[in-house]
Amino acid sequence: MNQASKLVDPYSWIERSLTTIHKANWYRSPQALEGLPGPVMLLDGEAVLNFASNDYLGLAGDRELIEMTLAAVEQWGTGSTGSRLITGHRDIHRALEREIAALKNTEGAIVYSSGYGANIGVLSAIVGPKDLLVGDAYNHSSLISGCKISGASFQPYDHGNMVALRDILTAQRSHFRRCAIVTDSVFSMDGDLCPLGEILAIAEEFEAMVVIDEAHATGVLGATGAGVVEFLGFTGQPLIQVGTLSKALASLGGYVAGSAALVDFLRNRSASWIYSTALSPADTAAALAAIDRVKAEPERRDRLSSIANYLREGLWRVVGPWGDRGFRLLPSDTPIICLQVPDTATVLTLGEQLRAGGIFAGAIRPPTVPTSRLRFTVRADHSRAHCDAVLEVLEKALKTLG
Ligand SMILES: Cc1ncc(COP(=O)(O)O)c(C=O)c1O
CATH class of the missing domain: 3.90.1150.10 (Aspartate Aminotransferase, domain 1)
Structure with missing residues (x-):
């Protein structure tokens, strides 16, 4: 047998995997x-x-949002041309960040090019190998990816189960430097809410940060549309709030909202913000216009x-x-x-x-x-x-x- 006949196509596994996906009805x-x-x-x-x-x-097909978006493209062009720290920063990015912070009642906010990128970016910046992340088992894929990419030790707890969360922290918290509890606020594939009050109390007891993903709640829940944090009465608590501009806000992009120090830190340490092209003028303008409507209507x-x-x-x-x-x-x-x-x-x-x-x-x-x-x-x-x-x-x- 010559050498060539022994070689296996290194890409052949792709077809085999697709066949498995079809057979499982997962295609x-x-x-x-x-x-x-x-x-x-x-x-x-x-x-x-x-x-x-x-x-x-x-709002995604709303005439006023479309007009504002077209005007932004006329003024700033189709692309932002670079990352925020190089050539991509425009005044409307800052304006959008101010509006998000005002909606969330936080000191600051920072916008990313997607909600997925925001979740990966914040988690991998705030913790590392010496730290512990504990997350709801039903968290969105982007939070799970962020937990894994961060290099921290990652422990999921059963969906909404505060006894399980407490058990993990009791057994493990003391072995780690920093710790964060990570949760969706509205679970995207179930529609239920996280028990935020209990999570905050446990976080305080175990000296843990809380990262909460308001993707499906921003614009939807709370008296002013700020999300579950507002809906459940926890506005002003020391939280790291993340979310997307792509759902009720009818655009594309993501954000992190929290203290001024956190935002400043992320501008210096969050790789998916630093090394990714800034949000396009069109997406930024659409999100700004959508927040106006959330407030006004x-x-x-x-x-x-x-x-x-x-x-x-x-x-x-x-x-x-x-x-x-x-x-x-x-x-x-x-x-x-x-x-x-x-x-x-x-x-x-x-x-x-x-x-x-x-x-x-x-x-x-x-x-x-x-x-x-x-x-x-x-x-x-x-x-x-x-x-x-x-x-x-x-x-x-x-x-x-x-
Ligand atoms: C809970 C949650 N977080 C994050 C994301 C990611 O946001 P984006 O679509 O802006 O990347 C989504 C959905 O798409 C989501 O449902």
């Missing part, structure tokens, strides 16, 4: 929606009710909360009789409403039937989540008729399962 591919973001969009040329977006306040949040309640109550009615077959509406106080289903094949079937009935909602499967679920996200511009359509199609689809 995913993007679907192109057309038209301005709204409650009704076009998918493969057909109108569908959009119950899958993160555009909670319905609290009625959007009220509408969002009441239409989410309407859908939730309807789902309770429709799904109730299916409880003994493994269907369960997950507890949620937010516009993220999830129906847990018994298995991956069922979630795919239901997802297809919803799609055939003109409803676009997430059919979420492992490994993204531990159990398969239909995930509905509600927008402030959904009507009761939109929700009724979801309930009707879902009820019919459940009956076809036999």
Whole structure:
């Protein structure tokens, strides 16, 4: 046998892995929606009710935001041309950071080019190999990646389980220098809230920082739209708040909000901020305009909360009789409403039937989540008729399962 015949293609594992992904029903591919973001969009040329977006306040297709964004492109161009410390910094970045800090009631804020980058950037800056990170097991992928990249010792605790969190800290805190508890504020694939009061009390007892990801809460929860920290009454507490500009704020980018010292430190030590191109003028202007609307139009949040309640109550009615077959509406106080289903094949079937009935909602499967679920996200511009359509199609689809 000659040398060439023994060589194995070093890339052949990719095809094999794809085959495994298909066999497990985990295969995913993007679907192109057309038209301005709204409650009704076009998918493969057909109108569908959009119950899958993160555009909670319905601002991503808003005419005023579009005009402000176009004006920013005219003034500053399409790209920021460099990192903030070199050629990428503009006055609107500072203006956006001031507005985020004002919304969050913190001394300062710093914007990143994505929420993912903000989470990686803050965690890897504030801790290192001598430190301990303890995080909720359902935290978003970006927080988990940040915990791993930081080089700190990383211990997940069972979802929302404060006894487990306390046990880990009791056993391990004294072996480490710094410590942070890391949590989503609204869990993105369940829609429930973290028990922030208990987390803060435990953090104080164990001399730990708290990093809280308000991605799905900013603009959505709290009297002024500041998020779960405000909603649960903890404004002004010494916290590190992170989040995204890409959901209710209808743009792209992420932020960290906290003390002035923290922000100054991140400008000097956070690699994903220092070595990444600054947020584009368009994204910065869109987020600024969105924060103005969050402040000026609290009625959007009220509408969002009441239409989410309407859908939730309807789902309770429709799904109730299916409880003994493994269907369960997950507890949620937010516009993220999830129906847990018994298995991956069922979630795919239901997802297809919803799609055939003109409803676009997430059919979420492992490994993204531990159990398969239909995930509905509600927008402030959904009507009761939109929700009724979801309930009707879902009820019919459940009956076809036999
Ligand atoms: C909880 C949470 N954190 C962070 C992110 C990442 O934000 P971005 O999309 O801006 O990268 C997301 C979602 O996309 C998220 O759901």
